[in-house]
Amino acid sequence: MIRIAVGGFLHETNTFAPTKATYDDFVHGGGWPSMARGADVLKVMRRINVGLAGFVEAAEANGWELVPTVSAAASPSAHVTRDAFERIVKEMVDGIASAGRIDAVYLDLHGAMVTEHYNDGEGEVLARVRKVIGKDLPLVASLDLHANVSPEMIAHADALIAYRTYPHVDMADTGRACAQHLALLLRSRQRLAKAFRQLPFLIPISWQCTNDQPAKDIYEKLAALENDGVPTLSFAPGFPAADFRDCGPSVFAYGRTQTDADAAADRIVALVESHEDDFDGRIYSPDEGVRLAMELAKSATRPIVIADTQDNPGAGGDSDTTGMLRALVRNNAVRAATGVIYDPQSAKTAYAAGVGAIVTLDLGGKSGISGDAPYRETFVVEKLSDGRFVAPGPYYGGRDMDMGPSACLRIGGVRVVVGSYKAQLADQSMYRYVGIEPMEQAILVNKSSVHFRADFEPIAEKLLICAAPGAMPADTASLPWKHLRPGIRIKPNGPAFTPSSSSRTTG
Template identity: 85%
Template sequence: MTRIAVGGFLHETNTFAPTKATYDDFVHGGGWPAMAQGAEVLRTMRNINVGLAGFVAQAEANGWEMVPTISCGASPSAHVTRDAFERIVKVMVDGIRAAGPLDAVYLDLHGAMVTEHLDDGEGEVLARVRSAIGNDLPFVVSLDLHANVTPDMVEHADALIAYRTYPHVDMADTGRAAARHLALLLRTGQRFAKAFRQLPFLIPISWQCTDDQPCKSIYRKLAALENDAVPTLSFATGFPAADFRDCGPSVFTYGKTQADADAAADNIAALIESHENDFDGRIFTPDDGVRYAMELATRARKPVIIADTQDNPGAGGDSDTTGMLRALVRNNAARAAIGVIYDPASAKAAHAAGVGATVTLALGGKSGISGDAPYKETFVVQNLSDGQFIAPGPYYGGRDMDMGPSACLRIGDISVVVSSHKAQLADQSMFRYVGIEPTEQAILVNKSSVHFRADFEPIAEQLIICAAPGAMPADTAALPWTRLRPGIRIKPNGPAFIPENKSRSTG
């Protein structure tokens, strides 16, 4: 029987964010399933939208035996601590070494991990695994669409295969695609030639959505180029908040010959570069966005939905800034709801007060973001929750969620979801779990950039992007870059990065 070692370790690192990812964050998972080790990995990774879950299903259909090591993820944040990285990778690599005879290895990684001691987290993971298994064993990896792919990652894996949707509704599908490519490697014994291209400009995440142009047509073309000569190719739009040399979008392809791989990579890279002007769009200030939403709501039949994009916990924000809440209150918005504001102390105070009580709080604003502060006001406790629920929408795909003790607070005609754990508001259940029916609101403010669209676009009158103070600027040129590769444009058609001869040692 074919034996495959499997594991997963996912983190998207915003090096400008306020809070690091600790080992305990990976144990809990945030919006990811809780950490699992050994046989528990295969019990956890079933029927959910995660790359490893898709691989498991396809591997079982192929009749493969899987040797599970560890699976874990944490909400995007600042650097992964050295302690967390080393403990998790040790379990993974030791598990592979102890697995006995293997035919291949598959890992589900993000591709944009930066640690306290390493710029290229995934490159180091892949190097250690390759050292453990030798050069002959096939090694395939699934990646997030936002991966900042590096030369080391390409070198150490036989194939990197990235998601093709944002919102990421194809995470499990990408795991299945990795299993199909691995089956091809095992059946033919062939190693495919690799081509890797790094593109010359950063792409803001708000304009990476694959439901809209230009990404919609780019990914359609990408899929059409796959054939026997080039069985897989990927375009990773990159995560433009990691201050290191290899941050940015890339293309990586695998062909029967080097000429096949190069031609496909050059074709896609040229297509992406031809759309540089299109990776941009309108972003509202908080007050302008709220007033526009209120005007639309006077004639809308469905909610107007505002993305609080700069405090997106899916991009490293702490999900606790108060700029959009202040704008709702300041403009007397009606039938409005905002979530999720991460504030364990306020959630605890609401639970102590009880439903129907009034509580005076310094809500949110605790992550030290410039231009933001706690919102000191009196709220009515509308509803309480233990934070346990299932998120059935297309992004979370039926995951068990644990937001900790949570509350629905009310101020005027505005409802506020407050939680004790943070996760991106990308599922309607994240309003419902505290008693807010999203379809009955005139305005919804979601701390998310794009993932929310998968579940909310069907109920939306219109989508608006607002930029209140937060850890993930919608304009990538606003970030204080110091370590990008020389010459990359820090936004579409923006200025080229020029280093100041500063360096950081990596271990």
């Protein structure tokens, strides 16, 4: 029987964000499944939209025996601490080393992890696994669409396969694609040629959405290029908030011959570069967005949905800034709701006061973001929740969620979801769990950039993007870059990066 060692370790690192990812953050998961070890990995990783879950399903259909090590993920944030990285990677590598005879390794990774001591977290993970298994055993990994892929990652893996949708509704499908590719490698017992290209400009995440052009067309053409000569081909637009050499978009292809791989990669690179002008769009200030939403709502039959894109906890924000809430209240919005504001202390105070109580809070604003501060106001406590629910929408895909003690607070015509843990508001259930029915609202303001669209676009009259203060600037050129590779443009058609100081040394 074919035996495959498997594991997962995912983090998307915003090196400009206010809060680091600790070991406890990976234990909880923060919108991802909680950390699992050994046989528990195979119990958790089933029927949910996660790469490892898709791989497990396909592997069992193939009759493979799986040797699980560890699965761990945490909400995007600043750097992963040295302690968290070393403890989790040691558990993964030791599990692989003690697995006995294995035929291959599959890892579910993100591709944009930066730690306190390694710029290229996944490059280090793959290097350590490769050292344990030797140069001949196949090593395949799934990656997020936002992966910042490095030459080292390409060198250590036999194949990297990235998601093709944003919102990421195909995470499990990507795990299945990895199983299919691994089956090919095991069957043929041959390595494929690799082609890797890094593109010359950063792409803001708000314009990476694959429901819209130009990304939609790019991925359709990418899929059409796969064939027997090029079994798998990926385009990762990258996560443009990690200040190190390999931040940015990339293309990677695997072919029967080097010519096959190079030709496929070069075609996608040319296609992406031809759309540089299109990776941009209109972003509103908080007051502009709220006023437009209020005007549109007068004749709308469905909610106007606004992305609070710069405080997206899926991109490293702390999900606690107050700019959009202030704009809703300032403009006297009615039938409006926003969330999730991460504020354990305010949630605790609301819980102690009870439903129906009137409480004065310093809500949110505790992450030190320039231009933001706690919002001191008086609220009505409308509903309380223990924070446990299932998120059935296409992004979370049926995950068990734990937002901790949570409350629905109301101020005037505005309702606010307050939670004790962070997870981006990408599922309608994240309103419903505190008693807010999304379809009954005129305006919804979600702390998310794109993932919310998977569940909210079908119910939205109109989608808008607003830029209130937050850790993930919609304009990548506004970030204080220091360590990018020389010459990369810091936004589409923007200025080229020129190093003013040497990059910090990789561990």
